[in-house]
Amino acid sequence: MEPVTQDDFDDVVVNAPGKVLVDFWAEWCGPCRMVGPVLEEMAAEYPDVTFVKLNVDEAPEIAQRYGVMNIPTILAFEQGEVKQRIVGAMPKAKLVAELGEFLG
Protein backbone atom coordinates (compact mmCIF):
# COMPACT_ATOMS: atom_id res chain seq x y z
CA MET A 1 0.00 0.00 0.00
CA GLU A 2 1.57 3.30 -1.08
CA PRO A 3 1.59 6.26 1.29
CA VAL A 4 -0.18 9.36 0.10
CA THR A 5 0.59 12.86 1.39
CA GLN A 6 -1.08 16.22 1.71
CA ASP A 7 0.69 17.27 -1.49
CA ASP A 8 -0.27 14.42 -3.80
CA PHE A 9 -3.64 13.51 -2.26
CA ASP A 10 -5.66 15.31 -4.94
CA ASP A 11 -3.63 13.79 -7.77
CA VAL A 12 -3.64 10.26 -6.43
CA VAL A 13 -7.12 10.13 -4.94
CA VAL A 14 -9.48 12.93 -5.92
CA ASN A 15 -8.51 13.29 -9.58
CA ALA A 16 -7.91 9.60 -10.17
CA PRO A 17 -10.24 8.08 -12.73
CA GLY A 18 -10.86 4.76 -10.95
CA LYS A 19 -11.52 3.40 -7.49
CA VAL A 20 -9.22 4.41 -4.65
CA LEU A 21 -9.38 3.20 -1.07
CA VAL A 22 -7.70 5.46 1.52
CA ASP A 23 -6.64 4.24 4.97
CA PHE A 24 -6.44 7.17 7.42
CA TRP A 25 -4.02 6.06 10.12
CA ALA A 26 -1.38 7.19 12.66
CA GLU A 27 1.63 5.65 14.38
CA TRP A 28 0.11 5.84 17.86
CA CYS A 29 -3.16 4.14 16.87
CA GLY A 30 -3.24 0.46 17.82
CA PRO A 31 -6.37 -0.42 15.83
CA CYS A 32 -4.74 1.12 12.73
CA ARG A 33 -1.86 -1.30 13.16
CA MET A 34 -4.35 -4.15 13.44
CA VAL A 35 -6.19 -3.34 10.24
CA GLY A 36 -3.11 -2.30 8.23
CA PRO A 37 -2.02 -5.83 7.27
CA VAL A 38 -5.62 -6.74 6.38
CA LEU A 39 -5.69 -3.89 3.88
CA GLU A 40 -2.26 -4.90 2.53
CA GLU A 41 -3.67 -8.33 1.77
CA MET A 42 -6.77 -6.90 0.15
CA ALA A 43 -4.63 -4.60 -2.01
CA ALA A 44 -3.05 -7.70 -3.53
CA GLU A 45 -6.41 -9.38 -4.02
CA TYR A 46 -8.23 -6.47 -5.66
CA PRO A 47 -5.88 -5.08 -8.29
CA ASP A 48 -8.63 -2.93 -9.83
CA VAL A 49 -8.74 -0.80 -6.70
CA THR A 50 -5.85 1.47 -5.70
CA PHE A 51 -5.11 1.12 -1.97
CA VAL A 52 -3.24 4.02 -0.32
CA LYS A 53 -2.61 5.11 3.26
CA LEU A 54 -2.59 8.62 4.72
CA ASN A 55 -0.84 9.46 7.99
CA VAL A 56 -3.25 11.91 9.67
CA ASP A 57 -0.51 13.38 11.85
CA GLU A 58 1.25 14.50 8.68
CA ALA A 59 -1.89 15.54 6.83
CA PRO A 60 -4.35 16.98 9.38
CA GLU A 61 -5.97 19.21 6.78
CA ILE A 62 -6.98 16.28 4.60
CA ALA A 63 -8.41 14.49 7.67
CA GLN A 64 -10.34 17.63 8.53
CA ARG A 65 -11.57 18.10 4.95
CA TYR A 66 -13.20 14.68 5.05
CA GLY A 67 -14.43 15.00 8.64
CA VAL A 68 -12.24 12.20 9.97
CA MET A 69 -12.57 12.28 13.77
CA ASN A 70 -11.55 8.72 14.62
CA ILE A 71 -9.00 6.40 13.08
CA PRO A 72 -8.66 4.04 11.40
CA THR A 73 -11.12 5.53 8.90
CA ILE A 74 -11.32 3.95 5.47
CA LEU A 75 -12.75 6.09 2.70
CA ALA A 76 -13.70 4.49 -0.59
CA PHE A 77 -13.39 6.96 -3.49
CA GLU A 78 -14.80 6.54 -6.98
CA GLN A 79 -14.20 9.29 -9.56
CA GLY A 80 -13.02 11.48 -6.68
CA GLU A 81 -16.23 11.07 -4.73
CA VAL A 82 -16.54 9.39 -1.35
CA LYS A 83 -18.73 6.34 -1.88
CA GLN A 84 -18.25 4.68 1.48
CA ARG A 85 -16.85 5.38 4.93
CA ILE A 86 -15.76 2.75 7.44
CA VAL A 87 -14.57 3.66 10.93
CA GLY A 88 -12.71 1.30 13.23
CA ALA A 89 -10.66 -1.84 12.72
CA MET A 90 -12.48 -5.05 11.89
CA PRO A 91 -11.72 -8.58 10.75
CA LYS A 92 -11.04 -9.08 7.05
CA ALA A 93 -14.23 -11.02 6.33
CA LYS A 94 -16.34 -8.22 7.75
CA LEU A 95 -14.39 -5.54 5.93
CA VAL A 96 -14.72 -7.36 2.61
CA ALA A 97 -18.45 -7.78 3.23
CA GLU A 98 -18.87 -4.10 4.08
CA LEU A 99 -16.99 -3.03 0.97
CA GLY A 100 -18.56 -5.73 -1.21
CA GLU A 101 -20.20 -3.50 -3.79
CA PHE A 102 -17.28 -1.09 -4.02
CA LEU A 103 -14.71 -3.83 -4.49
CA GLY A 104 -16.84 -5.19 -7.29
Place this chain on the structure above:
Amino acid sequence: MGLDIRIDLPRTEQSDTYDVAIVGAGPSGLTAGIYCARGRRSTVVLERNMAGGQIALTELVENYPGFPDGISGFDLADRMKRQAAQFGAELREITTVASLQPHEDGCFSITTDQESIRSRAVILSPGVEAKRSGIPGEAEFIGRGVSWCATCDGALYKGRTVAVVGGGDAAVEEGLFLTKFADKVYVVHRRDELRAAKIAQERAFANPKMEFVWDSVPRRVVGDQMVEGLEVQNLKTKEVRTLPVNGVFFYIGQIPNTAFLQGVVERDEAGYILTDALMRTSLCGVFACGDARSNPLKQIAMAVGEGALAAVQAQRYLDELECPLPAADGQRPAWGGPTVPAASRERPGSGGAGDTPTP
Protein backbone atom coordinates in the same frame (compact mmCIF):
# COMPACT_ATOMS: atom_id res chain seq x y z
CA MET B 1 4.50 -6.84 8.01
CA GLY B 2 5.36 -9.70 10.32
CA LEU B 3 2.44 -10.18 12.64
CA ASP B 4 1.88 -12.79 15.26
CA ILE B 5 -1.55 -11.52 16.15
CA ARG B 6 -4.42 -10.94 13.83
CA ILE B 7 -7.78 -9.52 14.68
CA ASP B 8 -9.46 -11.89 12.24
CA LEU B 9 -8.23 -15.05 13.92
CA PRO B 10 -10.56 -16.80 16.32
CA ARG B 11 -9.90 -16.34 20.01
CA THR B 12 -8.56 -19.85 20.56
CA GLU B 13 -5.69 -19.31 18.15
CA GLN B 14 -4.38 -16.34 20.08
CA SER B 15 -5.00 -17.41 23.63
CA ASP B 16 -1.81 -15.74 24.78
CA THR B 17 -3.49 -12.38 24.31
CA TYR B 18 -6.07 -11.14 26.79
CA ASP B 19 -8.80 -8.73 25.83
CA VAL B 20 -8.09 -6.63 28.90
CA ALA B 21 -5.15 -6.52 31.30
CA ILE B 22 -5.78 -4.64 34.52
CA VAL B 23 -2.75 -3.38 36.45
CA GLY B 24 -3.58 -3.28 40.15
CA ALA B 25 -6.09 -5.14 42.31
CA GLY B 26 -7.47 -2.45 44.59
CA PRO B 27 -11.17 -1.47 44.52
CA SER B 28 -10.94 0.25 41.12
CA GLY B 29 -9.02 -2.56 39.41
CA LEU B 30 -11.22 -5.28 40.90
CA THR B 31 -14.39 -3.42 39.92
CA ALA B 32 -13.04 -3.08 36.39
CA GLY B 33 -12.29 -6.81 36.53
CA ILE B 34 -15.86 -7.64 37.54
CA TYR B 35 -17.29 -5.55 34.70
CA CYS B 36 -14.90 -6.86 32.03
CA ALA B 37 -15.37 -10.48 33.10
CA ARG B 38 -19.15 -10.06 33.09
CA GLY B 39 -18.78 -8.62 29.59
CA ARG B 40 -17.20 -11.98 28.71
CA ARG B 41 -13.84 -10.44 27.90
CA SER B 42 -10.79 -12.48 28.71
CA THR B 43 -9.50 -10.50 31.67
CA VAL B 44 -6.39 -10.65 33.79
CA VAL B 45 -5.94 -8.60 36.97
CA LEU B 46 -2.37 -8.16 38.16
CA GLU B 47 -2.23 -7.99 41.93
CA ARG B 48 0.82 -6.84 43.77
CA ASN B 49 1.44 -9.04 46.82
CA MET B 50 -1.94 -9.33 48.49
CA ALA B 51 -4.69 -7.70 46.50
CA GLY B 52 -6.81 -4.94 47.92
CA GLY B 53 -4.59 -1.92 47.63
CA GLN B 54 -4.78 0.71 50.32
CA ILE B 55 -8.07 -0.55 51.76
CA ALA B 56 -6.57 -3.92 52.68
CA LEU B 57 -4.54 -1.93 55.19
CA THR B 58 -7.61 -0.21 56.61
CA GLU B 59 -9.01 -1.58 59.81
CA LEU B 60 -12.60 -0.53 59.36
CA VAL B 61 -14.36 1.00 56.38
CA GLU B 62 -17.42 2.93 57.51
CA ASN B 63 -18.26 5.14 54.55
CA TYR B 64 -18.67 2.57 51.79
CA PRO B 65 -22.40 2.20 51.10
CA GLY B 66 -24.06 -1.11 51.84
CA PHE B 67 -22.20 -1.88 55.05
CA PRO B 68 -24.04 -0.01 57.82
CA ASP B 69 -21.98 -1.74 60.50
CA GLY B 70 -18.75 -1.09 58.66
CA ILE B 71 -16.51 -3.74 57.15
CA SER B 72 -12.82 -4.41 57.50
CA GLY B 73 -10.87 -3.20 54.52
CA PHE B 74 -9.29 -6.59 54.14
CA ASP B 75 -12.68 -8.33 54.02
CA LEU B 76 -14.07 -5.81 51.55
CA ALA B 77 -11.08 -6.30 49.26
CA ASP B 78 -11.40 -10.05 49.60
CA ARG B 79 -15.08 -9.94 48.63
CA MET B 80 -14.32 -7.83 45.56
CA LYS B 81 -11.57 -10.24 44.61
CA ARG B 82 -13.85 -13.27 44.91
CA GLN B 83 -16.53 -11.47 42.93
CA ALA B 84 -14.10 -10.74 40.08
CA ALA B 85 -12.78 -14.32 40.09
CA GLN B 86 -16.29 -15.74 40.19
CA PHE B 87 -17.13 -14.09 36.87
CA GLY B 88 -13.98 -15.37 35.28
CA ALA B 89 -11.34 -12.70 35.79
CA GLU B 90 -7.92 -14.26 36.24
CA LEU B 91 -5.92 -12.88 39.16
CA ARG B 92 -2.17 -13.08 38.91
CA GLU B 93 0.18 -12.28 41.72
CA ILE B 94 3.22 -10.25 40.80
CA THR B 95 5.79 -8.18 42.65
CA THR B 96 6.45 -5.32 40.27
CA VAL B 97 5.41 -4.01 36.89
CA ALA B 98 8.44 -2.97 34.91
CA SER B 99 6.87 -1.53 31.80
CA LEU B 100 3.86 -1.01 29.55
CA GLN B 101 4.64 -1.04 25.84
CA PRO B 102 2.45 -0.61 22.79
CA HIS B 103 3.24 -3.25 20.18
CA GLU B 104 3.83 -3.04 16.47
CA ASP B 105 0.67 -5.11 15.96
CA GLY B 106 -1.63 -2.81 17.93
CA CYS B 107 -1.68 -4.82 21.18
CA PHE B 108 0.05 -3.98 24.44
CA SER B 109 2.56 -5.85 26.52
CA ILE B 110 3.02 -5.49 30.24
CA THR B 111 6.28 -6.74 31.63
CA THR B 112 6.30 -7.85 35.26
CA ASP B 113 8.91 -9.51 37.43
CA GLN B 114 7.28 -12.81 36.42
CA GLU B 115 6.46 -12.64 32.75
CA SER B 116 5.23 -10.56 29.87
CA ILE B 117 1.48 -10.28 29.41
CA ARG B 118 -0.21 -9.32 26.15
CA SER B 119 -3.58 -7.64 25.83
CA ARG B 120 -5.66 -5.62 23.41
CA ALA B 121 -6.69 -3.03 25.99
CA VAL B 122 -5.18 -1.97 29.30
CA ILE B 123 -6.73 -0.56 32.46
CA LEU B 124 -4.27 1.10 34.81
CA SER B 125 -5.23 1.00 38.48
CA PRO B 126 -1.82 0.79 40.17
CA GLY B 127 -2.88 2.75 43.24
CA VAL B 128 -0.72 4.70 45.62
CA GLU B 129 1.57 4.03 48.50
CA ALA B 130 2.41 5.88 51.69
CA LYS B 131 4.74 8.80 51.33
CA ARG B 132 7.97 8.73 53.31
CA SER B 133 8.70 11.77 55.46
CA GLY B 134 12.42 11.55 54.78
CA ILE B 135 13.38 12.62 58.31
CA PRO B 136 16.47 11.09 59.96
CA GLY B 137 15.69 7.80 61.67
CA GLU B 138 12.62 7.00 59.58
CA ALA B 139 14.35 4.52 57.28
CA GLU B 140 16.66 3.17 59.99
CA PHE B 141 13.80 2.18 62.27
CA ILE B 142 11.52 0.49 59.73
CA GLY B 143 10.27 -2.67 61.43
CA ARG B 144 11.68 -1.43 64.75
CA GLY B 145 9.03 1.13 65.57
CA VAL B 146 8.43 3.03 62.33
CA SER B 147 5.34 1.98 60.39
CA TRP B 148 2.79 3.10 57.80
CA CYS B 149 0.21 0.52 58.77
CA ALA B 150 -1.56 0.64 62.12
CA THR B 151 -3.76 -2.27 61.06
CA CYS B 152 -0.69 -4.42 60.48
CA ASP B 153 1.46 -3.37 63.41
CA GLY B 154 -0.90 -1.82 65.96
CA ALA B 155 -1.21 -4.88 68.18
CA LEU B 156 2.54 -4.77 68.86
CA TYR B 157 2.04 -1.60 70.88
CA LYS B 158 -0.16 -2.93 73.64
CA GLY B 159 0.33 -0.83 76.74
CA ARG B 160 2.82 1.44 75.01
CA THR B 161 2.95 4.98 73.64
CA VAL B 162 2.89 5.85 69.94
CA ALA B 163 2.85 8.92 67.72
CA VAL B 164 0.83 9.36 64.54
CA VAL B 165 2.05 11.98 62.09
CA GLY B 166 -0.56 13.73 59.94
CA GLY B 167 -4.01 15.32 60.22
CA GLY B 168 -6.12 13.73 57.51
CA ASP B 169 -8.63 10.89 57.64
CA ALA B 170 -5.99 8.19 57.67
CA ALA B 171 -3.98 9.77 60.50
CA VAL B 172 -7.01 10.33 62.73
CA GLU B 173 -8.77 7.04 62.03
CA GLU B 174 -5.63 4.95 62.39
CA GLY B 175 -4.74 6.93 65.51
CA LEU B 176 -8.12 6.02 66.97
CA PHE B 177 -7.54 2.41 66.05
CA LEU B 178 -4.19 2.49 67.87
CA THR B 179 -5.90 3.56 71.11
CA LYS B 180 -7.26 0.01 71.28
CA PHE B 181 -3.75 -1.14 72.08
CA ALA B 182 -1.59 1.80 73.09
CA ASP B 183 -2.01 3.66 76.36
CA LYS B 184 -1.37 6.95 74.67
CA VAL B 185 -1.45 8.19 71.08
CA TYR B 186 0.09 11.52 70.11
CA VAL B 187 -1.17 13.09 66.90
CA VAL B 188 1.50 15.36 65.43
CA HIS B 189 0.05 17.79 62.92
CA ARG B 190 1.59 20.76 61.20
CA ARG B 191 -1.56 22.88 61.50
CA ASP B 192 -3.85 23.75 64.41
CA GLU B 193 -6.86 21.94 63.03
CA LEU B 194 -7.51 18.59 61.38
CA ARG B 195 -8.50 17.85 57.79
CA ALA B 196 -10.15 14.57 58.76
CA ALA B 197 -13.92 14.03 58.49
CA LYS B 198 -15.82 15.74 61.30
CA ILE B 199 -17.14 12.48 62.73
CA ALA B 200 -13.61 11.14 63.10
CA GLN B 201 -12.49 14.42 64.66
CA GLU B 202 -15.31 14.27 67.23
CA ARG B 203 -14.29 10.77 68.22
CA ALA B 204 -10.64 11.72 68.41
CA PHE B 205 -11.26 14.76 70.61
CA ALA B 206 -13.49 12.68 72.90
CA ASN B 207 -10.87 9.95 73.32
CA PRO B 208 -8.80 10.47 76.48
CA LYS B 209 -5.90 8.48 75.06
CA MET B 210 -5.40 10.91 72.18
CA GLU B 211 -3.16 13.92 72.66
CA PHE B 212 -2.79 16.49 69.91
CA VAL B 213 0.53 18.12 69.21
CA TRP B 214 -0.53 21.08 67.07
CA ASP B 215 1.52 23.23 64.69
CA SER B 216 4.32 20.73 64.84
CA VAL B 217 6.44 18.73 62.43
CA PRO B 218 8.55 15.65 63.12
CA ARG B 219 12.29 16.26 62.98
CA ARG B 220 13.93 12.99 63.87
CA VAL B 221 13.11 9.49 65.06
CA VAL B 222 15.40 8.67 67.98
CA GLY B 223 16.37 5.45 69.73
CA ASP B 224 19.06 2.85 70.11
CA GLN B 225 17.89 -0.59 68.94
CA MET B 226 14.22 0.34 68.93
CA VAL B 227 12.35 3.64 68.63
CA GLU B 228 12.49 5.57 71.90
CA GLY B 229 11.18 8.94 70.84
CA LEU B 230 10.09 11.36 68.16
CA GLU B 231 11.69 14.76 68.07
CA VAL B 232 9.15 17.38 67.01
CA GLN B 233 9.33 21.10 66.45
CA ASN B 234 6.56 23.60 66.99
CA LEU B 235 6.44 25.75 63.87
CA LYS B 236 5.09 28.79 65.74
CA THR B 237 7.24 28.81 68.87
CA LYS B 238 10.20 26.99 67.25
CA GLU B 239 10.38 24.93 70.43
CA VAL B 240 11.85 21.44 69.96
CA ARG B 241 10.93 18.55 72.21
CA THR B 242 11.08 14.78 72.14
CA LEU B 243 7.89 12.78 72.57
CA PRO B 244 8.64 9.56 74.48
CA VAL B 245 7.16 7.01 72.09
CA ASN B 246 7.81 3.38 71.14
CA GLY B 247 6.27 3.65 67.72
CA VAL B 248 5.77 6.24 64.98
CA PHE B 249 3.09 5.89 62.30
CA PHE B 250 3.33 8.19 59.29
CA TYR B 251 0.14 9.26 57.49
CA ILE B 252 1.44 12.26 55.59
CA GLY B 253 0.11 11.51 52.17
CA GLN B 254 0.67 9.20 49.27
CA ILE B 255 2.57 8.82 46.03
CA PRO B 256 1.16 7.09 42.95
CA ASN B 257 2.73 3.85 41.73
CA THR B 258 3.20 5.19 38.24
CA ALA B 259 6.96 5.35 37.71
CA PHE B 260 6.73 2.57 35.11
CA LEU B 261 4.48 4.79 33.00
CA GLN B 262 7.01 7.54 32.44
CA GLY B 263 7.02 8.48 28.77
CA VAL B 264 4.13 6.11 28.01
CA VAL B 265 1.04 7.98 29.22
CA GLU B 266 0.70 11.57 30.36
CA ARG B 267 0.84 12.22 34.10
CA ASP B 268 0.48 15.36 36.22
CA GLU B 269 3.39 16.97 38.10
CA ALA B 270 2.84 14.67 41.08
CA GLY B 271 2.81 11.57 38.87
CA TYR B 272 -0.94 10.91 38.85
CA ILE B 273 -2.28 9.60 35.52
CA LEU B 274 -4.17 12.14 33.42
CA THR B 275 -7.35 11.03 31.66
CA ASP B 276 -10.39 12.61 30.11
CA ALA B 277 -13.85 12.27 31.64
CA LEU B 278 -14.16 8.80 30.08
CA MET B 279 -11.02 7.52 31.85
CA ARG B 280 -9.07 7.51 28.59
CA THR B 281 -5.36 8.17 28.96
CA SER B 282 -3.19 9.88 26.37
CA LEU B 283 -2.50 6.47 24.80
CA CYS B 284 -5.42 5.05 22.81
CA GLY B 285 -6.56 1.71 24.23
CA VAL B 286 -5.20 2.46 27.70
CA PHE B 287 -7.55 3.59 30.47
CA ALA B 288 -6.92 4.58 34.09
CA CYS B 289 -8.93 4.60 37.32
CA GLY B 290 -8.59 4.73 41.07
CA ASP B 291 -6.24 6.50 43.42
CA ALA B 292 -3.40 6.74 40.90
CA ARG B 293 -5.59 8.74 38.53
CA SER B 294 -5.42 12.50 38.75
CA ASN B 295 -8.73 13.05 40.52
CA PRO B 296 -9.92 15.16 43.44
CA LEU B 297 -11.00 12.42 45.84
CA LYS B 298 -9.27 9.25 46.99
CA GLN B 299 -12.12 7.11 48.28
CA ILE B 300 -13.36 3.57 47.71
CA ALA B 301 -16.69 4.82 46.37
CA MET B 302 -14.82 6.98 43.85
CA ALA B 303 -12.45 4.17 42.84
CA VAL B 304 -15.32 1.76 42.28
CA GLY B 305 -17.17 4.22 40.04
CA GLU B 306 -14.06 4.97 38.03
CA GLY B 307 -13.33 1.26 37.68
CA ALA B 308 -16.78 0.64 36.25
CA LEU B 309 -16.45 3.49 33.76
CA ALA B 310 -12.94 2.47 32.69
CA ALA B 311 -14.16 -1.10 32.12
CA VAL B 312 -17.14 -0.01 30.04
CA GLN B 313 -14.96 2.29 27.96
CA ALA B 314 -12.32 -0.39 27.48
CA GLN B 315 -15.00 -2.77 26.21
CA ARG B 316 -16.34 -0.12 23.90
CA TYR B 317 -12.82 0.34 22.59
CA LEU B 318 -12.55 -3.40 21.93
CA ASP B 319 -15.83 -3.33 20.02
CA GLU B 320 -15.12 -0.27 17.92
CA LEU B 321 -11.34 -0.46 17.64
CA GLU B 322 -10.93 3.17 16.82
CA CYS B 323 -9.01 6.08 18.28
CA PRO B 324 -10.22 9.67 18.53
CA LEU B 325 -7.94 12.19 16.88
CA PRO B 326 -6.51 14.74 19.30
CA ALA B 327 -8.35 18.02 19.65
CA ALA B 328 -7.45 20.79 17.26
CA ASP B 329 -4.99 22.28 19.77
CA GLY B 330 -3.34 18.89 20.09
CA GLN B 331 -3.99 18.82 23.83
CA ARG B 332 -5.75 16.12 25.75
CA PRO B 333 -7.67 17.33 28.76
CA ALA B 334 -6.52 16.97 32.32
CA TRP B 335 -9.21 15.86 34.74
CA GLY B 336 -11.51 18.71 35.63
CA GLY B 337 -9.99 20.93 33.00
CA PRO B 338 -11.93 22.07 30.00
CA THR B 339 -13.07 18.90 28.28
CA VAL B 340 -12.34 18.50 24.60
CA PRO B 341 -15.61 18.37 22.73
CA ALA B 342 -15.43 14.59 22.63
CA ALA B 343 -19.15 14.35 21.99
CA SER B 344 -18.68 16.13 18.70
CA ARG B 345 -15.81 13.83 17.85
CA GLU B 346 -17.97 10.75 18.23
CA ARG B 347 -19.75 9.24 15.31
CA PRO B 348 -23.40 10.23 15.22
CA GLY B 349 -25.53 8.14 17.50
CA SER B 350 -22.62 6.63 19.35
CA GLY B 351 -23.35 8.57 22.49
CA GLY B 352 -20.37 9.96 24.33
CA ALA B 353 -22.15 9.91 27.65
CA GLY B 354 -20.26 11.49 30.47
CA ASP B 355 -18.56 14.12 28.38
CA THR B 356 -19.14 17.71 29.09
CA PRO B 357 -19.51 19.48 25.80
CA THR B 358 -17.45 22.60 25.54
CA PRO B 359 -19.77 25.58 25.30
